[in-house]
Amino acid sequence: MKLMLHVAPGIVRYPVIASVILETGALLNIERASIDAVSGEIVLEVPQDKCLVVKEAFERRGVKVVPLEIPVIRDENECVHCGACVSICPTSTFRFEDWRVVADSGKCIQCGACITGCPQRALKLVLR
Amino acid sequence: MQEKSLADINERIRDGSARVVTAEEMPDIVDELGLAGAVREVDVVTTGTFGAMCSSGVFLNLGHSDPPIKISKALLNKVEAYGGVAAVDLFLGATQPSEDRGIEYGGAHVMEDLISGKQIEVDAYGAGTDCYPQMELETSLRLEDFNQAIMVNPRNAYQRYNAATNSADRTMHTYMGTLLPRFGNIHYSGSGVLSPLSNDPNFDYIGIGTRIFLAGAQGYVMGSGTQHNPQNNFSTLMVTGDMKKMNNRFLRAATFHKYGPSLYLGIGIPIPILNEKLARSTAVRDRDITVPVMDYGIARRDRPSLKMVSYEDLKSGMIEINGNEVSTSSLSSFHVAREVALTLKQQVEKGEFLLSCAVEPLSRVGSSRPMKQTKESPNVGDVMSRDVVTVREDIGVEEAARLIVGGSFDHLPVISRDGRLMGIITAWDISKAVAGGKSSRIGDIMTRRVYSVKADEPIELAARTFDTHSISAMPVVDGDNKVIGMITSNHLSRLFARRR
Numbered sequence: 001m002k003l004m005l006h007v008a009p010g011i012v013r014y015p016v017i018a019s020v021i022l023e024t025g026a027l028l029n030i031e032r033a034s035i036d037a038v039s040g041e042i043v044l045e046v047p048q049d050k051c052l053v054v055k056e057a058f059e060r061r062g063v064k065v066v067p068l069e070i071p072v073i074r075d076e077n078e079c080v081h082c083g084a085c086v087s088i089c090p091t092s093t094f095r096f097e098d099w100r101v102v103a104d105s106g107k108c109i110q111c112g113a114c115i116t117g118c119p120q121r122a123l124k125l126v127l128r
Numbered sequence: 129m130q131e132k133s134l135a136d137i138n139e140r141i142r143d144g145s146a147r148v149v150t151a152e153e154m155p156d157i158v159d160e161l162g163l164a165g166a167v168r169e170v171d172v173v174t175t176g177t178f179g180a181m182c183s184s185g186v187f188l189n190l191g192h193s194d195p196p197i198k199i200s201k202a203l204l205n206k207v208e209a210y211g212g213v214a215a216v217d218l219f220l221g222a223t224q225p226s227e228d229r230g231i232e233y234g235g236a237h238v239m240e241d242l243i244s245g246k247q248i249e250v251d252a253y254g255a256g257t258d259c260y261p262q263m264e265l266e267t268s269l270r271l272e273d274f275n276q277a278i279m280v281n282p283r284n285a286y287q288r289y290n291a292a293t294n295s296a297d298r299t300m301h302t303y304m305g306t307l308l309p310r311f312g313n314i315h316y317s318g319s320g321v322l323s324p325l326s327n328d329p330n331f332d333y334i335g336i337g338t339r340i341f342l343a344g345a346q347g348y349v350m351g352s353g354t355q356h357n358p359q360n361n362f363s364t365l366m367v368t369g370d371m372k373k374m375n376n377r378f379l380r381a382a383t384f385h386k387y388g389p390s391l392y393l394g395i396g397i398p399i400p401i402l403n404e405k406l407a408r409s410t411a412v413r414d415r416d417i418t419v420p421v422m423d424y425g426i427a428r429r430d431r432p433s434l435k436m437v438s439y440e441d442l443k444s445g446m447i448e449i450n451g452n453e454v455s456t457s458s459l460s461s462f463h464v465a466r467e468v469a470l471t472l473k474q475q476v477e478k479g480e481f482l483l484s485c486a487v488e489p490l491s492r493v494g495s496s497r498p499m500k501q502t503k504e505s506p507n508v509g510d511v512m513s514r515d516v517v518t519v520r521e522d523i524g525v526e527e528a529a530r531l532i533v534g535g536s537f538d539h540l541p542v543i544s545r546d547g548r549l550m551g552i553i554t555a556w557d558i559s560k561a562v563a564g565g566k567s568s569r570i571g572d573i574m575t576r577r578v579y580s581v582k583a584d585e586p587i588e589l590a591a592r593t594f595d596t597h598s599i600s601a602m603p604v605v606d607g608d609n610k611v612i613g614m615i616t617s618n619h620l621s622r623l624f625a626r627r628r
Contacts, residue, residue, distance in 0.1 A: 080178070080380055080392060080461045080463070080464050081461045081462075081463035081464065082179075082392075082458060082459055082460060082461040083457040083458040083459070083461070084305045084306070084315070084457065084458075084459050085457075086445075086455070086457035086458075087308075087313035087314065087315065087455040087456055087457035088305075088306045088308060088312075088313055088457075096445070096457075099461075099462040099463040099466065100463050101463075113306065116301075116306065116385040116386075117305060117306040117385065119180065119305070119382035119383060119384055119390070119392070119459065120380060120382055120392075121232075121382075121383060
């Protein structure tokens with residue numbers, strides 16, 4: 001399960017992830033992190049059974065947590081199954097099945113490469 | 129050798145007894161029955177392709193207004209259409225971007241909107257003559273409101289197309305899609321086994337006047353397309369068809385990020401199996417059609433080819449480049465190409481699509497020469513400074529500051545013991561180091577990821593690198609990465625000022 005953390009400016013200097021790992025004992029994998037002067041976004045892969053305790057641990061530290069259940073959605077009317085999204089995805093979210101593009105949304109880390117890469121503009125990130 | 133006539137086949141199509149297969153099914157049939165058997169068993173092989181076909185457009189006739197207008201410029205949903213053909217004929221090109229939404233909406237999108245039944249807004253500007261006094265008008269039109277909407281595409285249905293990858297260290301956004309840095313992926317286009325021209329590379333059937341499936345309508349081959357190059361198996365077609373009969377399932381607008389709009393178009397050609405020659409050419413497989421993988425990281429016309437691969441290799445999803453497995457994917461849709469071939473198969477079976485006799489064969493000789501450029505643009509070597517001061521990484525910041533003040537550049541290339549480029553130091557880097565109180569060795573504060581250019585590259589390339597990376601100077605290096613000069617934005621502005 002993937003969690004998107006929205007980190008407020010004040011917390012950025014505090015080792016939030018390390019402290020949550022120590023508290024919960026969960027094996028967290030940081031899949032994407034982008035932090036600038038005003039805010040930060042971090043995508044974590046969290047083992048399914050630890051999802052709830054990890055989410056609560058972050059929330060107690062003032063981090064907004066959004067589970068990425070369907071990180072990327074596709075407009076089926078726009079998609080022509082070309083495959084422009086297949087080889088540019090860093091986590092292999094898309095693949096061909098009998099020349100139709102199928103998506104395994106669970107793999108998506110919302111990097112956005114496929115959004116601009118799709119010539120039909122059929123893909124959108126679900127942002128909450 | 130067994131021969132059939134086109135009239136026999138059309139007769140069977142009319143009475144519903146023609147045996148039709150797609151070009152994907154044909155290779156196995158020929159393997160099983162042999163050529164003579166395939167000629168006996170199969171009457172028609174249908175092909176199909178669905179991909180980006182930038183060189184496409186439509187002639188639109190608006191009818192005459194009252195008072196009449198001779199349109200010199202027209203905007204269709206803010207996309208400019210060419211008005212230099214008579215009074216109310218326009219040519220709308222697929223890749224023309226709009227004036228308000230830029231490349232996210234272009235000529236191709238206007239076409240898709242029209243075919244989807246949407247109304248478009250027209251702004252027309254007149255020349256103002258005695259016979260056409262109207263200067264300006266606005267109107268809203270749907271596809272049925274045009275007298276004619278005739279698609280005329282100068283270059284479609286490439287026989288095969290070069291695959292693309294990128295050696296550079298930044299992502300390239302191209303008409304071959306997003307190409308990740310350092311050979312991060314490979315993109316290809318074309319339907320391979322289903323490609324119309326790959327199934328008849330010698331034009332034994334396809335010629336001027338051949339009836340084709342064009343985005344759901346019955347269109348025609350006008351002749352060979354622009355850049356038609358049959359000698360090198362890069363043949364193309366110029367095609368035409370009535371846009372009013374097209375289907376938006378097979379005509380889709382697209383935008384390539386940071387490149388522009390394009391049109392995805394479905395084209396299919398049914399090929400009659402008149403003889404063993406046509407049975408053999410329609411038995412082509414993906415593995416028989418090869419293309420070079422070109423390096424789009426080199427922004428020159430003659431991009432280097434890295435290796436030859438077949439459509440079978442490309443469709444496998446992985447190709448080895450320099451010892452690494454590189455992921456491949458397509459930009460054209462094989463899924464919809466199949467749908468084109470299957471739709472065409474059904475139309476022929478139902479007697480709705482008859483085959484035609486060409487008026488003339490397609491030209492066996494084409495031309496895809498480079499542009500003749502009469503105004504030579506200078507190369508970097510013609511404008512660069514050769515008296516470049518280079519430094520070693522172990523000198524101190526003070527010494528570097530002295531060299532910058534005493535020299536003519538505020539950039540110092542840093543070189544290794546054997547003269548190779550290692551990094552660059554700017555007056556800004558030095559100021560930053562001094563301001564931060566970290567006055568130390570150059571090696572600690574230099575930029576190691578340094579952009580450079582070669583003396584025989586055109587200045588346009590240097591200008592684009594300056595622009596892309598917001599830099600103002602670059603070392604010029606030779607083939608061994610040794611610094612031989614320096615080019616700055618001052619060199620380019622001087623050149624520009626003198627030209628005017």
